[in-house]
Amino acid sequence: MKKFLRYLGLGLLSTFLTSTPGLAAERISFFYPPFGEFSLSVDSLETFAKVGKIDRDFSFYASRATPQQLAQLRDLLQQRFNVTPTLVSQVTYSPIGEQVMEQLGKLLLTESRKNGLYAIRASLILAAADKQEGLTVVNLLRKFPSTTVRVNFTEGLRIVDELSQLLKKKDQVFASLQKEAIAQAANSTVDFSKQADLRSPGKFLWQKKSLELNDISRSRRLPIDIYLPTTQNSELAKDPANTNQSSLSSPFPLIVISHGIASDRSTFVYLAEHLASYGFAVAVLEHPGSNAKRFQEYFAGLARPPEPAEFINRSLDIKYLLDELQRLDKSDPSLQGKLNFQQVGAIGQSFGGYTILTLAGAEINFEQLRQDCNPNYSSFNLSLLLQCEAIKLPPKNYELKDDRIKAVMAINPIDSSVLGQSSLSQIKIPVMLVAGSQDIFAPPVFEQIRPFTWLPESNKYLALIENATHFSAMAKPTPENDVLPVPPTLLGPDRDAVYSYLKTLSVAFMETHLLNRPEYRSYLQPSYGTFISKEPLNLSILQSLSVAQLNQISSESTPQSVKVSNPQPTPTPR
Numbered sequence: 001m002k003k004f005l006r007y008l009g010l011g012l013l014s015t016f017l018t019s020t021p022g023l024a025a026e027r028i029s030f031f032y033p034p035f036g037e038f039s040l041s042v043d044s045l046e047t048f049a050k051v052g053k054i055d056r057d058f059s060f061y062a063s064r065a066t067p068q069q070l071a072q073l074r075d076l077l078q079q080r081f082n083v084t085p086t087l088v089s090q091v092t093y094s095p096i097g098e099q100v101m102e103q104l105g106k107l108l109l110t111e112s113r114k115n116g117l118y119a120i121r122a123s124l125i126l127a128a129a130d131k132q133e134g135l136t137v138v139n140l141l142r143k144f145p146s147t148t149v150r151v152n153f154t155e156g157l158r159i160v161d162e163l164s165q166l167l168k169k170k171d172q173v174f175a176s177l178q179k180e181a182i183a184q185a186a187n188s189t190v191d192f193s194k195q196a197d198l199r200s201p202g203k204f205l206w207q208k209k210s211l212e213l214n215d216i217s218r219s220r221r222l223p224i225d226i227y228l229p230t231t232q233n234s235e236l237a238k239d240p241a242n243t244n245q246s247s248l249s250s251p252f253p254l255i256v257i258s259h260g261i262a263s264d265r266s267t268f269v270y271l272a273e274h275l276a277s278y279g280f281a282v283a284v285l286e287h288p289g290s291n292a293k294r295f296q297e298y299f300a301g302l303a304r305p306p307e308p309a310e311f312i313n314r315s316l317d318i319k320y321l322l323d324e325l326q327r328l329d330k331s332d333p334s335l336q337g338k339l340n341f342q343q344v345g346a347i348g349q350s351f352g353g354y355t356i357l358t359l360a361g362a363e364i365n366f367e368q369l370r371q372d373c374n375p376n377y378s379s380f381n382l383s384l385l386l387q388c389e390a391i392k393l394p395p396k397n398y399e400l401k402d403d404r405i406k407a408v409m410a411i412n413p414i415d416s417s418v419l420g421q422s423s424l425s426q427i428k429i430p431v432m433l434v435a436g437s438q439d440i441f442a443p444p445v446f447e448q449i450r451p452f453t454w455l456p457e458s459n460k461y462l463a464l465i466e467n468a469t470h471f472s473a474m475a476k477p478t479p480e481n482d483v484l485p486v487p488p489t490l491l492g493p494d495r496d497a498v499y500s501y502l503k504t505l506s507v508a509f510m511e512t513h514l515l516n517r518p519e520y521r522s523y524l525q526p527s528y529g530t531f532i533s534k535e536p537l538n539l540s541i542l543q544s545l546s547v548a549q550l551n552q553i554s555s556e557s558t559p560q561s562v563k564v565s566n567p568q569p570t571p572t573p574r
Helices: 002-008 010-019 042-051 056-062 067-078 085-093 095-107 117-129 137-143 153-185 269-277 292-299 310-331 351-359 366-372 384-392 420-424 444-454 496-513 518-524 526-532 547-553
Strands: 027-031 037-041 148-152 205-215 220-230 252-258 281-285 339-349 377-379 405-411 431-436 460-465 539-542 561-563
Touching (some): 037 056, 042 056, 042 137, 067 137, 085 095, 095 117, 095 148, 095 153, 117 137, 148 153, 153 444, 153 460, 153 539, 205 269, 205 310, 220 269, 220 310, 252 310, 252 351, 252 496, 269 496, 281 310, 310 351, 339 351, 351 405, 366 420, 420 444, 431 444, 431 496, 444 547, 460 496, 496 518, 496 526, 518 526, 526 539
Parallel strands (some): 252 281, 339 405, 405 431, 431 460
Antiparallel strands (some): 377 561
């Protein structure tokens, strides 16, 4: 009973309201056999939200919450989510949105104890369309098309318990890997204070060239920005002591950057400019089927959601980009002789991380998708909502690998199911994976840490950033490309430290493995991660981790997917 009362307290109520905004029209009824039903009126919540008063109805729950929990709940109840009814409709009627609504409907039942999918969707749209009140928790409750919504408390407790265990396990894994990195760093004798600071810009000037490529065979127009180093007025050219002058007239190594879903080529401008200042040519493209423009049109009701074919087209976009640049290298005076296609690297974030891993040699793993995307399984890995869209593709071997790419850096990649162990183990080139401890959209243990153990290449690196989220690596959006209404709490701490880490690591990784310059390898050691680490976004770097070692830290008894029973109705820079 003590455990029951603890869960029945406001902490769980806050969890329900946070993850599913809207539970009833007049009363919220908690169904919990064998104890029966307990209810709370929406009026009580509204009074608490507006004036902070706790009435008799609400006092039973409020007495079991801390002052901090009450303050957080009141903030949530008062928050207005600025989304249009068209956006809500487009998202909730999309294939992924319907999956989410169906899962929520198992928790939030109608008065007749049916799945609440349609009622939840209707209340979300109606609340978003209310110009006076807008989409708030209380208004959403008022719009629910039923006098009572029954919360399947048994299922809710199960989910909360498993999620709590999963988060605890994630924190344990991260803490253990941080401890290991610190221990390895203690053995280093390198004095980084006397080495070149790769966080600062290099000595190359650069020029930006924009163009649009048209792949007629796939009806895809690809906007491209090329950041091209120049020797004209370069500080290196002026420096007679520079030991790399002989390479200034040579073609520049080429880095391709692939953005994530609902982003565009402005997302990693800071990284492109930094790499260009170190003598790398950088080509940043947009994937037209999943970029910010496509999502703006989709949310406005002017386009369909991204197609499963994006899992193929994104990789083909980059192959086409390299083909066209090789053609332009022979015909465009501004590019002629400037690009070295024997030294090509790739960087990608989120969906872009998946993209570059396929170019590195990983194939779509339909067998793994069939296992993980079974409707009888539920998962706390939100990235599976996107990954499982790939199972709709015709199951065949798509030729996505590009041998021109010699090294890849994947930031918050999604890969555990769409690629999986058997596929990632086919990658034979150097790889760096970057993970954020607070990434809920590409959970680090599922999507980066465990996949890191599957990579066979000895030249592999795992960069762990404590407290970083899925958005920490992305440049702050401009009004033109601010597509997704991301709550501030999901953005994480100030991102400047993460930008600094990625600038340094990308230069060191590409210098070491693309240009074969071993003097940069020290920047990839655990000791350098410790040297530049800044709280609260502490950086840890690991160069090895086996499956057995990870299993010692995190028992295999914590599965990615949980079977759900049939629910009750309830050096000197270049």
